[in-house]
Amino acid sequence: MHCHYFDVGACRSCTNLAVPYDEQLMRKQTSVEHTLAARVAPEAWLSPTASRPAAFRNKVKFAVGGHVDAPTLGLALPGRPAVDLRECPIQERPIWDVVPDLAGFITYARLMPYDVDARTGELKFVIVTTNTDGELLVRFVVRTNDGVDRLSAALPALTDRLPQIVAVSANIHPQHKAVVEGDVEIALTPTQTLRAAVGDVTLHLQHRSFFQTNTDVAAALYRQARAWADDVDARQVLDLYCGVGGFALHLADGTRRVHGVEIEPSAIDSARRSAADAGLEASVTFDVGDASTLVMPEHDVPDLVVVNPPRRGIEALADALERSCVAHVIYSSCNPTSLAADLAAMPSFDVRAARLFDMFPHTNHAEVAALLSRRPA
Numbered sequence: 001m002h003c004h005y006f007d008v009g010a011c012r013s014c015t016n017l018a019v020p021y022d023e024q025l026m027r028k029q030t031s032v033e034h035t036l037a038a039r040v041a042p043e044a045w046l047s048p049t050a051s052r053p054a055a056f057r058n059k060v061k062f063a064v065g066g067h068v069d070a071p072t073l074g075l076a077l078p079g080r081p082a083v084d085l086r087e088c089p090i091q092e093r094p095i096w097d098v099v100p101d102l103a104g105f106i107t108y109a110r111l112m113p114y115d116v117d118a119r120t121g122e123l124k125f126v127i128v129t130t131n132t133d134g135e136l137l138v139r140f141v142v143r144t145n146d147g148v149d150r151l152s153a154a155l156p157a158l159t160d161r162l163p164q165i166v167a168v169s170a171n172i173h174p175q176h177k178a179v180v181e182g183d184v185e186i187a188l189t190p191t192q193t194l195r196a197a198v199g200d201v202t203l204h205l206q207h208r209s210f211f212q213t214n215t216d217v218a219a220a221l222y223r224q225a226r227a228w229a230d231d232v233d234a235r236q237v238l239d240l241y242c243g244v245g246g247f248a249l250h251l252a253d254g255t256r257r258v259h260g261v262e263i264e265p266s267a268i269d270s271a272r273r274s275a276a277d278a279g280l281e282a283s284v285t286f287d288v289g290d291a292s293t294l295v296m297p298e299h300d301v302p303d304l305v306v307v308n309p310p311r312r313g314i315e316a317l318a319d320a321l322e323r324s325c326v327a328h329v330i331y332s333s334c335n336p337t338s339l340a341a342d343l344a345a346m347p348s349f350d351v352r353a354a355r356l357f358d359m360f361p362h363t364n365h366a367e368v369a370a371l372l373s374r375r376p377a
């Protein structure tokens, strides 16, 4: 992938871009094998799943900078001039295509870009998510209600011009903090979800719900989980940290019982809607809950537990799984270091297979999924 921002040193987010993609993948594979060597035997590794090297990212957070008459969409870091990255080659094409119109809209609506050094201005971020049909969900992160009023008044000019924008909201983030967004979200269009086809299912994406940023690689990951669930003939599955239900809905076969647990209520709303759309409400259910403190049932024990936690890993849940009667675990991790620690806390399980899914090309980040089976007593 060629990137002129990288070439001129304007953006170095893709730290490994100078390395040819095949070699990047080989190095990442070597690195995860090394990190997980204590628990994953060399012969357990399946060949890594590659990504498209460019145009693979379905969600982009643009920090807004510059002047209202010439806004930049890209990076805005303290003590440095804002950088415009509107032609960043990792974003999927439908996002790339609308950035000039979004910049024009900022000018039209007179939304003053936030100045991170002076702590003045209104518009902090524009966050755009696309589905494979090119439809878009757009969020504007503003500082005050004045920003919301300006957005609402001007919005028809944007949505009339770009009918592929199906959902728009404003997030209010008054504080000067490193985190991207605040607690209050205001819907600016009647529709607030984006329907996204991922692999064999359609998911409802909403502003607060986590969604894997590389749609093709996510689909490969979900299909791998289904293949492993079939291999171990799982009939009752618990999907922990289930998000909008990608694993759960791929594992559903109409007869297998799958239950998803997730801490974010809007993700559970989305997951339930997707199960209903697919006619799977009877066999696939979801609840809001804290997976890290879950007590494994003594009766009616699931034969397979899927875990896909945030970077910190599964914490106390590793011990709960170790002490339970659960026979199989599929662990999908975006942090090989916490995965290694969690596997160490589950010595009764053998890692039967593991695979690198290159969700984040050109960086050192790695997604690894592993199938674990309890060793017979």
Ligand SMILES: C[S@@+](CC[C@H](N)C(=O)[O-])C[C@H]1O[C@@H](n2cnc3c(N)ncnc32)[C@H](O)[C@@H]1O
Pocket (backbone or CB within 6 Å): 209, 210, 211, 212, 240, 241, 242, 243, 244, 245, 246, 247, 261, 262, 263, 264, 267, 289, 290, 291, 292, 293, 308, 309, 310, 334
């Ligand atoms: C890496 S994402 C995985 C989402 C989903 N499995 C997928 O494939 O899209 C981790 C998810 O865990 C959720 N989460 C974080 N802490 C949690 C907790 N203590 N209990 C349950 N879910 C949690 C997050 O909201 C997020 O949706």
